[in-house]
Structures are given as structure tokens and as C-alpha cells.
Amino acid sequence: MSEWDAYADQWDSDERVIHYSQQAYQSLTQAINCDGLTILDFGCGTGRLTELLHPQAKRIVAVDSSEKMIGVLAAKNLPKAEPLAIGLNSSNSQPMHNTFDLIVASSVCAFLPDYQASLVLFRQLLKPQGYFVQWDWQKEAGDPAPGFTAEEIQAAFDQCLFKTISLQQAFTMQQGEDEVPVIMGIAQKRDQTGGCL
Incomplete structure (x- = not known):
């Protein structure tokens, strides 16, 4: 059972x-034409982003480790979406290698146990x-809260053989009295093979 299962029933109404x-979605579609793409929504939750991308996409594989979150998405009956309740990793992803035009991860990477290992996996899937x-969440250097500095994302992209296309604050979210910035990183798979440098 995933720790996120408890949030599934109320997630879409938050x-x-x-x-x-x-x-x-708005920041993505301003940067990338998603028409006809095969997309992986990694850590999709109940599929809010999958729903928004669905009309344009050729196919969306939506994965999350929470069975309850995936159950909510599956109940939406989106014909081009394939909801999968799995913790995607190097041992179970082989059939999906070189499959996707686009991988999106919305508020996911800061919570992964090994961000760079996930980037290596994403390269294989693209x-x-x-x-x-x-x-x-965008944070300042030394801040222990979940999130990344632009420098941390840039370094990880470079290490894992991605070409950085864009790295910027995409929008902000209100948290109490504060406006918290959200950083958006866009990277393209380089031609080289292998894992991180």
C-alpha cells in the first residue's frame, strides 16, 4: 500500500x-506541441495532468505507485490513457524502452529516493x-525542504546526458501567506548511450 492511497478520494477536489x-499543463503546452505524442505521465496521481493532455496525445501511459490513485484515474475511462499501478524501475520497464516522445513528472522528482537513477530510467524510456x-518546488541552496534549486536540476540533467532546453520558474502556488515558486525543467534526450557520467 502506498502512503498516497489515503489522499486518493479527495485529490481531484483539492x-x-x-x-x-x-x-x-499551460506551461507545458506553451513550450512543447503535444499533438500526437506518446506520453508517460510519471507519478500521475489521479491523472489531473493526464486528463488535460488526453485530447492532444496519441497515447498516455499514466503510472503511479498508489493503487487507489490509479483506481480514480481508471474510473475516468479515458480511451487513450493506460493507467498502471506500478513503481516503475529498471527491472520492470524494459518493454517500454524507446517508447515515449515526452515524459512528464509533476511534483514528483523531489520525492523520489534517487533522482539521478530516475533520470537514467527516463532516458531509456524516451x-x-x-x-x-x-x-x-523551487528552493534556495541549503533549504532542507523537498524541492530543487535550478543548479541541482541542471547538474543532474548534465550528469545523466540530457540537454537542458529550459529551466525557469513556471508559476507560483499560495501556501498560507507565502507564494511558493514552482520550477519547470525541460530537457531533451541526447544521442549518447549509457547512464549518468
Whole structure:
């Protein structure tokens, strides 16, 4: 059972979740034409971003480790979406290598146990010249809260053989009295083979 299962029933009605997914979608479609793409929504939750991308995509594989979150997405009956309740990793992803034009990870990467290992996996799953896009809380250097500095994302992209296309604040989210920035990283798969440098 995933720790996220407890949130599944209320996730789609949370105004913050709705706003975050809408802002992520808007920032994505301003940067990348998603028409006809085969997309992996990694850490999709209940599929808010999958729903928004669904009309344009050729196919969306939506994965999350929470069975309850995936159950909510599956109940939406999106014909081009394939919801999968799995913790995607190097041992179970082989059939999906070189499959995706685009991988999106919305508020996911800062919570992964090994960010760089995940980037290596994403490279394997992307087609040549495919794109990886992430949104995460932007933090200052030395801040212990979940999130990334732009420098941390840039270094990880470089180490894992991605070409950085864009790295910027995409939008902000209200948290109490504060406006918290969300950083968006867009990277493209380089031609080299292998894992991180």
C-alpha cells in the first residue's frame, strides 16, 4: 500500500491540486506541441495532468505507485490513457524502452529516493530526441525542504546526458501567506548511450 492511497478520494477536489495541474499543463503546452505524442505521465496521481493532455496525445501511459490513485484515474475511462499501478524501475520497464516522445513528472522528482537513477530510467524510456519535463518546488541552496534549486536540476540533467532546453520558474502556488515558486525543467534526450557520467 502506498502512503498516497489515503489522499486518493479527495485529490481531484483539492483546489491546490487543480490549480497546480492547470498551471503545469499551460506551461507545458506553451513550450512543447503535444499533438500526437506518446506520453508517460510519471507519478500521475489521479491523472489531473493526464486528463488535460488526453485530447492532444496519441497515447498516455499514466503510472503511479498508489493503487487507489490509479483506481480514480481508471474510473475516468479515458480511451487513450493506460493507467498502471506500478513503481516503475529498471527491472520492470524494459518493454517500454524507446517508447515515449515526452515524459512528464509533476511534483514528483523531489520525492523520489534517487533522482539521478530516475533520470537514467527516463532516458531509456524516451525515443531519440524525446523530452523530459518536470515541475517541483523551487528552493534556495541549503533549504532542507523537498524541492530543487535550478543548479541541482541542471547538474543532474548534465550528469545523466540530457540537454537542458529550459529551466525557469513556471508559476507560483499560495501556501498560507507565502507564494511558493514552482520550477519547470525541460530537457531533451541526447544521442549518447549509457547512464549518468
